[in-house]
Amino acid sequence: MSIYHNILRGPSITEKNTTLKGTQNKYVFEVEPSSSKDQIKRAVEKTFGVDVKSVNTMVVKGKLKRLGRFVGRRPNWKKAIVKLADGQSIAQFGEG
Numbered sequence: 001m002s003i004y005h006n007i008l009r010g011p012s013i014t015e016k017n018t019t020l021k022g023t024q025n026k027y028v029f030e031v032e033p034s035s036s037k038d039q040i041k042r043a044v045e046k047t048f049g050v051d052v053k054s055v056n057t058m059v060v061k062g063k064l065k066r067l068g069r070f071v072g073r074r075p076n077w078k079k080a081i082v083k084l085a086d087g088q089s090i091a092q093f094g095e096g
Contacts, residue, residue, distance in 0.1 A: 004043035007035045012079055026083045027090055033078045040080045051085040
């Protein structure tokens with residue numbers, strides 16, 4: 001297994017992210033919190049064989065959860081919005 005699989009944890013497929021994919025050619029991934037934009041760019045390019053134009057990242061704060069009187073918190077996670085070059089797509093997101 002390559003180091004790129006450690007950086008990309010998986011795709012984030014929501015209704016909003018699907019709209020981004022269709023209109024702006026942007027794909028959203030959950031990534032390793034310590035990874036940089038350059039590492040994410042290289043991982044997407046090597047894993048899927050596409051050209052990446054830009055990478056935007058953000059840390060999503062974990063939600064507060066409770067079970068009865070006990071309060072806990074989900075962990076924080078990092079997501080990356082990756083814009084691909086014109087005319088390119090990633091087939092694993094349900095495209096042909």
